[in-house]
Amino acid sequence: MKATAIALENARLKASWDCFSAGHLAVYLAAGAEDQRINACSILTRALLIDTLWPRRFDALIEEELRFGVVMTWLFEQVRAGASRMALLDELHGGRRGARVPAVVRQAAAWLRTDACPLPDYVTDALLFRTADRPEEVLFEPALNTFAQRWSAQLAGLQAAPLTVLEIACGSGNEYLALRDFGLAAHLTYAGFDISWKNIENARCAHPGVNFFEASVLNSGLPDNACDVVFLHDLLGHLSPEALERALQEIMRIARKEAWLHCFNAADIPRHQIRPVGLYHRNRLSIAQLAASLSQTGAAVEAIPIPALLRRKFHFVQPYSASAVTFIARKTASASRRRQRRRNARSL
Numbered sequence: 001m002k003a004t005a006i007a008l009e010n011a012r013l014k015a016s017w018d019c020f021s022a023g024h025l026a027v028y029l030a031a032g033a034e035d036q037r038i039n040a041c042s043i044l045t046r047a048l049l050i051d052t053l054w055p056r057r058f059d060a061l062i063e064e065e066l067r068f069g070v071v072m073t074w075l076f077e078q079v080r081a082g083a084s085r086m087a088l089l090d091e092l093h094g095g096r097r098g099a100r101v102p103a104v105v106r107q108a109a110a111w112l113r114t115d116a117c118p119l120p121d122y123v124t125d126a127l128l129f130r131t132a133d134r135p136e137e138v139l140f141e142p143a144l145n146t147f148a149q150r151w152s153a154q155l156a157g158l159q160a161a162p163l164t165v166l167e168i169a170c171g172s173g174n175e176y177l178a179l180r181d182f183g184l185a186a187h188l189t190y191a192g193f194d195i196s197w198k199n200i201e202n203a204r205c206a207h208p209g210v211n212f213f214e215a216s217v218l219n220s221g222l223p224d225n226a227c228d229v230v231f232l233h234d235l236l237g238h239l240s241p242e243a244l245e246r247a248l249q250e251i252m253r254i255a256r257k258e259a260w261l262h263c264f265n266a267a268d269i270p271r272h273q274i275r276p277v278g279l280y281h282r283n284r285l286s287i288a289q290l291a292a293s294l295s296q297t298g299a300a301v302e303a304i305p306i307p308a309l310l311r312r313k314f315h316f317v318q319p320y321s322a323s324a325v326t327f328i329a330r331k332t333a334s335a336s337r338r339r340q341r342r343r344n345a346r347s348l
């Protein structure tokens with residue numbers, strides 16, 4: 001991609017987010033199904049970090065948190081759509097057997113009320129209690145914080161090998177807020193960048209002292225292997241086809257070990273469906289095509305369709321996650337050698 005084309009794409013992307021107020025950018029991706037405490041992809045990012053720091057040690061708790069995400073998202077959507085909290089509680093506590101409650105929610109609610117369950121009864125808490133002076137609250141905040149508390153307690157005092165993590169398109173720092181509140185940030189060296197200066201101002205203001213900076217994935221200027229792990233949420237579908245290829249190459253150049261790429265709208269289709277909207281794109285990405293592009297960088301690629309993951313574990317998928325796919329790209333030794341040979345050849 002030529003420098004002029006990169007500059008033009010950057011200008012379009014920047015304008016697409018900087019046109020919103022800082023206040024809107026700070027909150028629009030941190031509520032409801034996108035709340036990082038219950039969103040499946042956000043939980044997956046934290047799970048991947050935890051599993052990288054302490055391999056296989058927390059599999060059971062990760063599974064419970066994924067279930068928590070599914071259950072709380074379903075409750076949130078019901079209440080927001082007008083369902084009565086008390087009617088839901090009544091139904092879940094066995095008073096009435098309505099057909100609308102998915103088995104995963106019904107079973108979790110029953111299990112949480114048993115003495116054997118090590119978790120607080122987040123379902124009852126979420127529906128029964130209200131925070132004073134917060135009429136807009138859909139589910140009780142402390143219930144939403146169940147796993148933040150759990151993880152903070154589990155991870156406090158643990159030791160782990162150093163891990164440098166870069167979040168691309170970090171927005172206003174909402175994923176970082178969760179990393180902090182779940183006790184994970186203390187075990188990482190984190191940096192985040194975004195193309196929108198308003199997002200970066202928000203992130204710096206909310207998290208003073210954390211390394212947030214303005215940059216584009218297309219030409220960040222970061223060195224090769226700048227960090228161990230790169231992750232991003234919901235950027236790739238907004239790029240033009242040329243910029244998408246450039247971004248994937250840049251991501252795999254910057255990552256030393258792995259990249260975790262969460263895409264909001266991807267499917268089993270042969271080619272990307274390119275949909276320009278205003279100055280940017282809202283594309284439907286092809287799982288096979290994106291995996292092939294990542295493989296061409298020399299990475300070993302695994303695509304995890306979130307609906308399949310949730311269906312396998314909980315036999316239930318929310319509409320919000322229906323098109324979400326996470327790509328895990330592992331840098332291989334041969335890819336690094338190939339890159340090094342190209343660099344050597346260029347310097348001859």
Ligand SMILES: C[S@@+](CC[C@H](N)C(=O)[O-])C[C@H]1O[C@@H](n2cnc3c(N)ncnc32)[C@H](O)[C@@H]1O
Nearest residue numbers: 013017029169170171194195196216217233234
């Ligand atoms: C859909 S939002 C997702 C934000 C955040 N990752 C989240 O999930 O909450 C897309 C983000 O990508 C940023 N962005 C767009 N183009 C970018 C680029 N070329 N490089 C870095 N960030 C970019 C936008 O400013 C915006 O914050």
